[in-house]
Amino acid sequence: MTRKIEIYPMNRVEGDLEITIELEDDVVIDARSAGTMYRGFENFMVGRAPLDGLVITPRICGICSTSHLYAAASALDMHFNVDVPCHAAWVRNITAMTEMLQNDFRQAFLLFMPDFTDTAYEEEPLYADMVKRYAPLEGSSVRQAIDETRRILEIISILGGQWPHSSFMVPGGVVSMPSNNELNRCAYLLNNFKQWYEHQVLGCNLERWQAVQTKADLISWIKESETHLKSDLGYFIRFAAKAGLHKIGKGHGNFISFGMPGLEIESERQTRVGQIPLTVGGFFSDNRLSSMNQENITEDVSHSWFASSGTSQHPYQGQSSPYATGSEDLRYSWAKAPRYKGMPAETGPLAEMVISSNPLFIDFIQLDGPSAFLRELARLVRAATVIPAVERCIKNAISTPGQYYIDHGEIENQLGHGLVEAPRGALGHWVKIKDNKISSYQIITPTAWNASPRDADGVRGPWEEALVGTRVKNPENPLEIHHVVRSFDPCLVCTVHAIDLR
Amino acid sequence: MKRTLFWLQCGGCGGDTWSMFNIESPNLPELFKSLDIEILWHPTISVKNRADQSQLLEDVLSGRQQLDFLCIEGAIIRGPRGTGLYDLANGKPKKDLVAALTRQAQYVIAVGTCASFGGFGADGEIEATGMQFLKWDKGGFVGESFQSKSGLPVINLPGCPCHYDIIGGTLSQLVSDAPLDLTEHQSPMEWYNIMVHQGCTRNEYHEYRVEDKGFGEKGCMFFHLGCHGPLAHGPCNKLLWHRRSSKTRVGVPCFGCTRPDFPQPYPFFETRNIEGIPLELPEGINRAHYMAYKGMAAAAAPRRLKTRKTGI
Ligand code: SF4
Numbered sequence: 001m002t003r004k005i006e007i008y009p010m011n012r013v014e015g016d017l018e019i020t021i022e023l024e025d026d027v028v029i030d031a032r033s034a035g036t037m038y039r040g041f042e043n044f045m046v047g048r049a050p051l052d053g054l055v056i057t058p059r060i061c062g063i064c065s066t067s068h069l070y071a072a073a074s075a076l077d078m079h080f081n082v083d084v085p086c087h088a089a090w091v092r093n094i095t096a097m098t099e100m101l102q103n104d105f106r107q108a109f110l111l112f113m114p115d116f117t118d119t120a121y122e123e124e125p126l127y128a129d130m131v132k133r134y135a136p137l138e139g140s141s142v143r144q145a146i147d148e149t150r151r152i153l154e155i156i157s158i159l160g161g162q163w164p165h166s167s168f169m170v171p172g173g174v175v176s177m178p179s180n181n182e183l184n185r186c187a188y189l190l191n192n193f194k195q196w197y198e199h200q201v202l203g204c205n206l207e208r209w210q211a212v213q214t215k216a217d218l219i220s221w222i223k224e225s226e227t228h229l230k231s232d233l234g235y236f237i238r239f240a241a242k243a244g245l246h247k248i249g250k251g252h253g254n255f256i257s258f259g260m261p262g263l264e265i266e267s268e269r270q271t272r273v274g275q276i277p278l279t280v281g282g283f284f285s286d287n288r289l290s291s292m293n294q295e296n297i298t299e300d301v302s303h304s305w306f307a308s309s310g311t312s313q314h315p316y317q318g319q320s321s322p323y324a325t326g327s328e329d330l331r332y333s334w335a336k337a338p339r340y341k342g343m344p345a346e347t348g349p350l351a352e353m354v355i356s357s358n359p360l361f362i363d364f365i366q367l368d369g370p371s372a373f374l375r376e377l378a379r380l381v382r383a384a385t386v387i388p389a390v391e392r393c394i395k396n397a398i399s400t401p402g403q404y405y406i407d408h409g410e411i412e413n414q415l416g417h418g419l420v421e422a423p424r425g426a427l428g429h430w431v432k433i434k435d436n437k438i439s440s441y442q443i444i445t446p447t448a449w450n451a452s453p454r455d456a457d458g459v460r461g462p463w464e465e466a467l468v469g470t471r472v473k474n475p476e477n478p479l480e481i482h483h484v485v486r487s488f489d490p491c492l493v494c495t496v497h498a499i500d501l502r
Numbered sequence: 503m504k505r506t507l508f509w510l511q512c513g514g515c516g517g518d519t520w521s522m523f524n525i526e527s528p529n530l531p532e533l534f535k536s537l538d539i540e541i542l543w544h545p546t547i548s549v550k551n552r553a554d555q556s557q558l559l560e561d562v563l564s565g566r567q568q569l570d571f572l573c574i575e576g577a578i579i580r581g582p583r584g585t586g587l588y589d590l591a592n593g594k595p596k597k598d599l600v601a602a603l604t605r606q607a608q609y610v611i612a613v614g615t616c617a618s619f620g621g622f623g624a625d626g627e628i629e630a631t632g633m634q635f636l637k638w639d640k641g642g643f644v645g646e647s648f649q650s651k652s653g654l655p656v657i658n659l660p661g662c663p664c665h666y667d668i669i670g671g672t673l674s675q676l677v678s679d680a681p682l683d684l685t686e687h688q689s690p691m692e693w694y695n696i697m698v699h700q701g702c703t704r705n706e707y708h709e710y711r712v713e714d715k716g717f718g719e720k721g722c723m724f725f726h727l728g729c730h731g732p733l734a735h736g737p738c739n740k741l742l743w744h745r746r747s748s749k750t751r752v753g754v755p756c757f758g759c760t761r762p763d764f765p766q767p768y769p770f771f772e773t774r775n776i777e778g779i780p781l782e783l784p785e786g787i788n789r790a791h792y793m794a795y796k797g798m799a800a801a802a803a804p805r806r807l808k809t810r811k812t813g814i
Contacts, residue, residue, distance in 0.1 A: 018590075038579075038588040038589070038628065039513055039579075039588075039622065039623060039628060040588075040623060040626050040627050040628050041622070043626060043627065044622060044623070044626060044765070048769070049769030049770070049771075049772070051769070051770060051771045052769060052770050052771075054770070054771075055757055055765065055770045055771075056622075056765060059515055059517070059622060059662060059765075060515055061515050061516070061517075062514075062515040062516035062517025062518070062519065062520045062521075062663065063516060063517075063520050065515075065517065106520075106523070110546065110547070111546070114549045115549070117549060118549065118551070135549075136547050136548065136549050137530065137531040137534065137541075137547060138531065142531075143529075143531055146523060146529060146530055146531065147529055149523070150523060150524045150525075150526060150529070150744075153524060153744060154744040154746055157742075157743040157744040157746045157747050158744075158746055158747055159752070160749075160752060160754070161743065161747050161748050161749035161750070161751060161752040161753075161754050162738070162743035162747070162748060162749055163524075163743065163744075164517045164520055164521065164663060165517055165662055165663055165759075166749055166752075166754055167749070167754050167757075167770075168749070168752055168753070168754050170717050172717070173717075173718065174718075175717045175718050175752065175753035175754055176718075176752040176753055176754075177718060177753070179813075334588075404718055405717050405718035407716060476551075476552070476553065477551045477552070477553075
C-alpha cells in the first residue's frame with residue numbers, strides 16, 4: 001500500500017522545512033524536501049554600496065553569521081584585489097572556527113540528541129540515561145553544552161565585538177587590533193572548552209582520539225574504558241546503533257567541500273595566500289576525489305518556485321524571480337538546486353572528512369557507505385581537528401607583531417566570490433559590482449546543497465535521496481526521517497533566494 | 503504561579519534565539535526555572551511529535567491552554583500581494599497563525615528588529631512588517647489600537663540581534679508584575695532609554711573630534727565611518743556582549759540596528775554629511791551649537807589623542 005505523509009512543521013530545524021515522504025508498506029519510496037519561507041535576501045543587496053554585504057549577509061543566518069561575513073569579506077578582497085595580512089587571516093579563522101565549535105555542539109545537544117528521548121525508545125535499556133542527559137533544557141549534557149557554547153563565543157566578542165551579527169571583517173583584513181592580553185584571554189577560553197570537550201564529549205584526550213583511524217579502532221576504543229563508554233560520544237555511538245542510524249540515510253555518496261581556512265605561514269610572504277589550509281576543498285564522487293573549481297557550480301530552478309530561463313546557471317549568471325506560475329505540480333520549494341558538474345552533492349563535516357581523506361571516515365565509507373550515524377559522528381569529532389587549529393592561529397598571532405588591516409584601495413574587479421567552509425559545509429557568495437554598486441549577489445549556502453529539490457533531470461537532492469529506502473516503524477511518528485534529515489544539520493533560513501531587479 | 507510561553511519564528515534568521523542562548527547568571531534553563539515559565543513551544547527547543555503539536559495549538563487557540571507570553575521572532579511576511587504565501591505553516595500563511603495566537607496572549611513580545619519594525623524586507627517584495635510598527639509608523643501587523651489581554655501593546659525588543667539580557671530581563675520584569683515603562687516605540691525604558699554611544703571606549707576621541715578615517719584606527723567613527731552610536735537607542739556599550747566588548751569598541755561602526763529604519767537604505771560604513779558635519783546629529787542637538795562646540799573641541803584635543811597614543 002502506498003501512502004503519503006507530510007511532516008510539518010519540522011521543529012529543531014533552523015527555519016521552515018516541510019518533508020513529504022511516500023511510503024510503500026513501511027519503506028520510503030520517494031521524498032520531497034521543501035523550504036517553505038522566502039525572505040528575498042539577495043534582493044536587498046542589489047543597488048547597494050559594495051561594502052554593505054558585510055552588514056546584510058551575516059543577518060541571513062543567526063547561527064553561522066560569521067561564516068557569511070567571512071564569505072562576503074573574501075569576495076570583496078577579490079573585488080579590491082587586496083591580499084590580506086596573516087594576522088587578519090588568523091583573526092578571521094579563529095572566529096569562523098569558534099563559531100563552528102559553537103554550532104556543532106548546539107546542533108548535537110540541542111537539536112539532534114533530543115530525538116533519542118522520544119517515548120518510542122522507552123523500551124531501550126539506555127533510555128533512562130538518554131533522558132537524563134538529553135531532555136530539552138533539562139538534560140545534564142544539554143545544560144553543559146549551553147554553558148560551554150556560550151563561553152567559547154566570548155572569543156568572537158573579544159575579536160569581533162559581538163556574536164552573532166558583527167561586521168569586523170572588511171576587505172583588506174579585520175578592523176580589530178587585539179592586544180596580546182586579549183589573545184591570551186582567547187587562548188584561555190579555548191583551553192577551557194578543550195578540557196570540557198575531552199572530558200565530557202570524548203571521554204579521552206585529543207591524542208588518544210586521533211589514534212582512532214579505522215572502524216575496528218573505533219570498536220576497540222569504545223570497549224577500552226568506562227569513560228569512553230559513558231562519554232557523550234560513547235552514548236551516541238551505542239544508542240545510534242540501537243536506533244539503527246548506521247543503516248539509514250545513505251544518499252548519493254557525492255561530497256563537496258570548500259576547505260577549511262589557513263593556518264601556518266608557508267613562505268616569507270605574510271599573507272593569507274601564503275597560508276597552508278587545514279583541509280583543502282574538493283569534490284568526491286564515485287570513490288574519486290577531484291579538486292574543486294567553482295566554475296563547475298550551477299543552480300537549477302526547475303522544481304523551485306522561481307521563474308527559470310530554461311537552463312541551469314552559474315551563480316554569476318543566476319537570475320531568479322520568485323513565485324513563478326505554471327508547472328504548479330512540478331515546483332515545490334523555495335530552495336534552488338545547486339549542482340557540481342551537474343551532480344547533486346552533500347556538504348558538511350562528513351564531506352570535509354572524506355575530502356581531507358580522514359582515515360577513520362574513509363574506512364567507514366569504504367566498508368559501509370555514508371549514513372546518518374557517520375554524518376553525526378563527523379560533527380561530534382570535528383572539534384578534535386578544529387581545536388588544535390584555533391590554538392595554533394592564536395599562538396601565531398601572539399608570537400609575532402603584525403598588521404591586521406591594509407588599505408584596500410579602489411575596486412579593480414567587477415566579479416568577486418568568497419568560498420568558505422561554514423559550520424554546515426560549503427558556503428559561497430558570488431558578487432558583481434558595477435559603477436560602485438552591487439549589481440548581483442548570489443549566495444549558495446550549505447543547506448541549499450543538502451536540501452536541494454530535484455533538478456531538470458529529476459535527480460533528487462541529497463537528503464531527499466538519503467531518505468529513500470528508510471524503513472519507518474511508526475508513520476504517525478516517523479523518527480527515522482527526523483534522524484536522517486537532522487544528520488545534515490538543516491538550516492532552512494539559509495536557502496532563500498531573490499529576484500534580480502534587472 | 504506558573505506562566506507559559508509560546509515562541510514563534512517568522513521571517514527572521516533565528517539570531518535572537520541564538521542570542522538568547524547566551525544568557526548568563528542565570529543561564530537559560532535556570533532562568534525559565536526560576537521564573538516558573540513553562541515553554542509550551544519553541545521551535546529550537548521543543549520535542550513534540552506531530553499529533554502533540556496540533557493538539558497544543560488547538561488548546562491554545564481555543565483558550566483551553568492559558569498563554570502568558572507570546573514571543574514573535576522575525577518579521578511578518580505578507581507578500582506576495584498580501585497573501586502571505588512567501589511564509590507558510592502547514593500549507594497556510596503563517597501570518598494567520600500569528601494573528602490567531604495574538605488574540606490569546608497576556609503579553610505579546612516582538613523579539614528583535616524584524617519582529618518590532620519589519621527590518622529586512624520591510625521595503626521589499628516580501629512585504630514584511632513588524633508586529634505593531636512598520637518602520638517609524640505605528641500600525642504594523644496588529645494595528646495601532648491593539649492591546650494584548652494584559653492591556654499592554656506589543657512590547658518591542660529591537661536589536662539585530664536583541665541583546666540576550668534584554669530578553670531575560672523583560673520576562674523577569676513581567677513575571678514580577680512590576681510596571682514596565684515603555685518608550686514611544688514601545689520598548690522598555692530600562693534598556694532603550696540610553697544611546698549606544700554611551701559607554702563606548704572611543705568616547706574621548708568623540709569628545710575632541712579625533713576622527714577615524716579608515717578601518718583599524720583608533721578614533722571615533724561618527725564623522726566618517728557611519729557610526730550610529732549617538733543616533734540609536736540601545737544598551738550595547740552598557741551591557742556589552744559576553745560582558746566583554748561591543749562592535750564600536752573593537753572598531754566596527756554601530757549600524758543603528760535597534761532603529762525602526764534598520765537596515766537603512768543609505769550605505770553603511772559612510773557618514774552622510776554636509777560640509778564635513780554629519781547630516782544626522784546626536785538626538786536633540788542644535789546644529790549651530792554643535793558645530794561651534796566641535797570646532798572648539800577639536801582645537802582643544804590633547805596630543806595623546808591626536809597622535810592616537812592611547813588604548814581603546
Ligand atoms: S565610535 Fe560611535 S559609539 Fe564610539 S564614541 Fe564614536 S560615535 Fe560614539
